Amino acid sequence: MTANSVAVLDWLAGTGTDLTVSSCDPNTADPLVVSRLRAAGVRVSTDESDLESLVRERPELVFDTGGDLTAALVERGCPPLAAVESTSTGLWRLDQLERLPMPVLEWARIPLKEKVEHRFHVAAGVWSAITWLTGLSIEGRRVLVVGYGEVGKGVAERAHRMGALVTVAEPDPSRALDARLRGHETVPSATAAAHTAEIVVTATGRPGAVHADCLERLPEGAILANAGHSPREIDLDHLRRGGPGRPVRPGIVEYRLAGRALFVLGGASPVNLAAGTTFGDDLWDLFSGVTALSCDWLLNGDWSELPAGIHPVPPHMQHRIARSYLARPKRPAHVGVIEEQDPGPGDGHVLQELVGPQCRDYQQNHSLAHSTLAPGGVITVHHHERTEETYVVLSGQLTVSLDGVDHLVSAGGYVAIPSRVRHGAVAGAQGARLLAVSTPPWQAEDHHEAPC
Numbered sequence: 001m002t003a004n005s006v007a008v009l010d011w012l013a014g015t016g017t018d019l020t021v022s023s024c025d026p027n028t029a030d031p032l033v034v035s036r037l038r039a040a041g042v043r044v045s046t047d048e049s050d051l052e053s054l055v056r057e058r059p060e061l062v063f064d065t066g067g068d069l070t071a072a073l074v075e076r077g078c079p080p081l082a083a084v085e086s087t088s089t090g091l092w093r094l095d096q097l098e099r100l101p102m103p104v105l106e107w108a109r110i111p112l113k114e115k116v117e118h119r120f121h122v123a124a125g126v127w128s129a130i131t132w133l134t135g136l137s138i139e140g141r142r143v144l145v146v147g148y149g150e151v152g153k154g155v156a157e158r159a160h161r162m163g164a165l166v167t168v169a170e171p172d173p174s175r176a177l178d179a180r181l182r183g184h185e186t187v188p189s190a191t192a193a194a195h196t197a198e199i200v201v202t203a204t205g206r207p208g209a210v211h212a213d214c215l216e217r218l219p220e221g222a223i224l225a226n227a228g229h230s231p232r233e234i235d236l237d238h239l240r241r242g243g244p245g246r247p248v249r250p251g252i253v254e255y256r257l258a259g260r261a262l263f264v265l266g267g268a269s270p271v272n273l274a275a276g277t278t279f280g281d282d283l284w285d286l287f288s289g290v291t292a293l294s295c296d297w298l299l300n301g302d303w304s305e306l307p308a309g310i311h312p313v314p315p316h317m318q319h320r321i322a323r324s325y326l327a328r329p330k331r332p333a334h335v336g337v338i339e340e341q342d343p344g345p346g347d348g349h350v351l352q353e354l355v356g357p358q359c360r361d362y363q364q365n366h367s368l369a370h371s372t373l374a375p376g377g378v379i380t381v382h383h384h385e386r387t388e389e390t391y392v393v394l395s396g397q398l399t400v401s402l403d404g405v406d407h408l409v410s411a412g413g414y415v416a417i418p419s420r421v422r423h424g425a426v427a428g429a430q431g432a433r434l435l436a437v438s439t440p441p442w443q444a445e446d447h448h449e450a451p452c
Contacts, residue, residue, distance in 0.1 A: 001028065001029040001030055001033045001046075002028060002030050002033065002273055003030055004288070005288070006033060007288055008292050008295070009042075010036075010040070012295060013037060013040040013041070014040075017299065019042050019043070020042070020043040020045070020059065021043070021045075022044070022045040022054055022069075023045065024065050024066050024068065025274070026046045027266060027267040028270060028274050051068060051072055054069055058078045061080055061082055061299070062080045062083040062084070063291070063295055063298065064085050064090055065087055066089050066093065067087070067091065067092070067093030067094050068090075070085065070093075070104070071093050075097070079101045079102050080102060082104070082105070082298055082303035082304075083104045083105070083298075084295070084297070085107075085108065086108055086290075086291070087108050087205065088108045088109070088205055089206070089228070089230060090106075090229075091108050091109070102303075102308055103303045103306040103307065103311055104310045104311065105294055105298075105303065106310050106312055106313070107290050107294065110290075110312055111318065112286055112290060112318050112321060114150040116283070117283065117287055118149075118150035119150050119153055120280075120283055121280050121283035121284060121286070121287065122151050122155070123154030123227075124279060124280040124283065125272030125273075125279040125280050126155055126158075126225065126227045126271055128272070129265070129272050129275035130199070130223070130225055130271060133250070133251045133275055134252065134265070136223075138162050138163065138199065139162060139163035139164065140164070140165065141165065141198045141199055142164070142167070142198045142199070143156075143159045143164040143165065143166050143200075143201065144194065144196075144197035144199070145159070145166060145168050145201050146169045146202045146204060146210060147170065147203040147204035147205075148170040148178065149175070149203065149205075151203040151205075152203035152227070153178075155201050155227050156179065156182075159201075160183060160184065166185070167184065167185040167186070167187060167193045168187075169186075169187050169188070169190040169193060171188050171189065176188070190209065190210055190214045191213050191214045191217060194214045194218050195217045197219070200223070201225050201227050202226045202233040202234060203228050204228050204230075204233060205228040205229040205230055206230060206233065207232035208232065208233070208235055209233040209234070210235060211238070215257060216258065218257075218260070218262055220260045220261060221261055222263070223263045224263065224268070225265040225266065226265075226266070226270055226271055227271065227272065228270065231267070231268055233268070234264060234268040236264070239257060239264065242255060242257055245264070250276060251265055251275055252265055286321060289321035289325075290313065290321060293321070331362065334360070336354065338352070341372045342372075343372050343373060343374035348376060348378065349371060349372070349379055350371070351369055351370075352370045352371075353368075353442075354368045354369060355368040356438075357441050358441075364441075365440065365441070366441055367438045367441035368437055368438075369435070369436045369438070369442065370433070370434075372431070373432045373433070373434075375429050376427060376429075377426070377427040377432070378426055379424050379425040380449060381401060381422055381423065381449070382422065382447055382449045383419075383421060383448050384419050384446045384448070385419060385446055385448065387419060387438045387440060387441075387442055387446050388417065388418055388419055388438070388439050389436055389439075389442075390414060390416050390417065390437045392414045392434060392436075392437070393410060393412065393414065393432060393434045394411060394433040394434055395431075396410075396432030397409065397410045397430065397432060398425045398426065398427055399426045399428070400423065400425045401425070402417065402421055402423050403421055403423075422451070
């Protein structure tokens with residue numbers, strides 16, 4: 001229940017469904033989002049231990065994140081008519097059941113989830129959250145990533161690109177080989193590399209990924225963060241035996257273990273969701289898209305023709321979301337007016353940027369500027385290494401210098417200036433006004449007044 005989930009939650013609240021929303025982790029429930037839903041008449045639970053009351057409601061349709069509610073309903077003999085599961089952890093949980101008596105739509109293993117959301121959105125959010133909470137850069141730091149599924153792979157790769165020294169703890173030999181071939185050190189368990197880790201990130205989705213033995217080996221000042229699903233991947237109970245922990249700044253709690261300070265981020269909940277703000281909301285849109293279409297599948301009864309068991313999100317749903325994301329957004333057109341400018345003292349030249357990447361009237365591939373020159377006003381001689389420029393004289397006269405050769409240009413004339421041609425101008429007795437079109441757009445670092 002974070003801010004970037006509001007669009008889908010608002011839509012669900014407006015469908016007329018008898019709706020209950022429950023957070024699988026209280027640390028990822030934004031109080032403002034909770035208040036918004038309750039104001040819309042939605043029952044909201046933020047208590048992680050509230051599973052029993054949810055089971056007693058006997059929901060007919062379930063959208064689950066982690067499989068706990070779906071599995072509990074099946075085990076108690078009151079399964080829903082249909083369910084959706086969005087995490088690998090949830091699928092693992094459902095696989096432990098003897099049988100599934102209803103259809104379950106899953107999108108934990110589809111390309112949009114595994115190859116895009118897991119590897120890019122989660123990884124970007126995790127490292128943005130860690131640096132935002134701690135204020136630390138990770139360049140040169142020793143990072144231990146526990147687990148090398150798609151989330152762990154994305155977290156490790158992004159840390160590596162940011163300059164960290166990455167070790168991956170992964171017991172599966174094939175996954176470990178993949179990590180090694182991507183340039184990471186590998187160990188079969190977190191305990192084997194804990195003694196050198198400055199930052200530990202869990203990405204397994206399973207409780208106890210960083211257990212007591214691993215915690216005992218961490219060095220002074222080690223930082224622990226969770227990128228997986230379960231808020232119990234880090235053994236907080238073991239850390240709390242030395243005391244309740246001391247908050248040192250928002251989202252960071254210090255624990256003392258054998259005289260050493262260890263720092264846990266986000267209450268050991270998924271740090272990209274528990275940091276108090278959101279990151280990478282544009283990539284979250286993919287998650288929202290699959291969520292909305294999956295809920296639509298539930299509400300419209302599209303599950304009714306399917307046999308019991310697990311079914312992947314069909315390709316046409318994935319393609320619809322991917323095409324929408326890939327489509328270039330339509331930018332608004334603008335109509336503007338060139339304001340009259342007073343050249344004033346100095347060189348008698350005032351420049352007004354009208355269109356370009358740095359302007360409100362954004363254009364990606366060119367820029368447009370308007371110059372007003374007083375009589376005798378000067379555009380200092382300069383050149384551009386990359387940009388081609390065209391002057392269009394609107395009024396008055398200019399003497400334009402092109403590689404040391406002067407040209408008189410009157411109103412209605414234009415000057416085409418290739419890159420690397422040194423050029424400048426002096427206005428005539430009546431002054432002058434001109435437009436300058438630059439392709440690619442003008443940039444300060446490509447403006448050179450020294451000789452070529």
